[in-house]
Amino acid sequence: MRTVHSIKELRTILRGYRQQDKTIGLVPTMGNLHEGHISLVRKAGEAADIVVTSIFVNPMQFGASEDLDTYPRTLAQDQEQLEAAGNTLVFAPNVEEVYPEGLARQTQVVVPDVSDGHCGASRPGHFEGVATVVTMLFNMVQPDVAVFGEKDFQQLTVIRKLVRDLCIPVEVIGAPTVREDDGLAKSSRNSYLSEGDRGIAPAMYRILEETGRKLAAGRSDFAALESEAKEAMVQAGLRPDYFNIVNSDTLKPATNEDTSLTLLVAAFLGTTRLIDNLTVTR
Structure with missing residues (x-):
């Protein structure tokens, strides 16, 4: 398993896989991985030859009073879990790599209707941040399939509409929620x-x-x-x-x-x- 931090290196490696006619699966995450994330990686491995897991705490999807600064960053432990799960490539960019001109100057993707209400009402701007970074990851990786957890049901619905409306050639796969023994969804x-x-x-x-x-x-x-x-x-x-x-x-x-x-x-x-x-x- 390899870990890269730049879009250029990511694309160079993936170009080699495509020349071998390998299919590519993407699992977008913010890191601090648990068994729920790992189940997505395994599902991506069933659907594609190569699995890319991105680890990026996306500032655009956090509100001003939310936990961006304290969100756990555990890259070393995440890498160990991913390698054990058969992941191929980790893409772990920093904020400057993803948003070189800063958030204020970044083009944003808005998915209407399904972004409204529920978490969209409680966290204004959240799904714009999700839709923007997922669109960017789709363009960076150009995967054949992408796997998202059903625990974030509204997010999954937003991404499915995003792919459908923008004619993005990615198959979006939803993976069942993984729970603790007492029923609590892993998070x-x-x-x-x-x-x-x-x-x-x-x-x-x-x-x-x-x-x-x-x-x-x-x-x-x-x-x-x-x-x-x-x-x-x-x-x-x-x-x-x-x-x-x-x-x-x-x-x-x-x-x-x-x-x-x-x-x-x-x-x-x-x-x-x-x-x-x-x-x-x-």
Whole structure:
């Protein structure tokens, strides 16, 4: 496994693989890798000959009061995990390599509609930052396939629309959420949780599952179900940001005509913000 830090070196190496008719898979990450990320790398390895994992803490997708400065940077440990998982190439650029003229002068990509609401409402500008850096990574790597986790369901929807609307020749693959034994979705931000908060955190997924069972049983009073879920979160010790039941494709509020529904949730424990989701077919 090799690690490169410049776009020029990245392209030189990938050109050699393409001349050998190798297919290329991309796994974009911000590092501080856990088993959820590694599952994406393995899935990319099943879909392509060469796997490129990018490690870049993207400042454009962080708000002014968010954890950009404290976000864990663990490149050495990440490299060890990636090599063990069969990753081929790590692309770990610095901010100046990606944004040489600075963020203020950077062209931005806006994906309308699906970026609105949910995390888009809670984190203004976040999905513009995600869409911009993912578009740049697609242009830098020019992968045949790219793998993203379903835990970030709205992000995955944004990227699928981005690829479709801009006619980018990349197959976007969603990979199932990897969970701890108690149901908590694996996340780099779980390391921020205190011991007490870590004990509370799995309640979020339990409430998702309970609401999903109610939907599967035939309930369609979506607003009431959302209120019940948020109240259950408060009772468990979580501070809800949102709990929304939406059409799985459009992310618009669910209607009785929808057959595939996704429950989107975000909540705080202390200063840590956690997200999760569950899809239900009726």
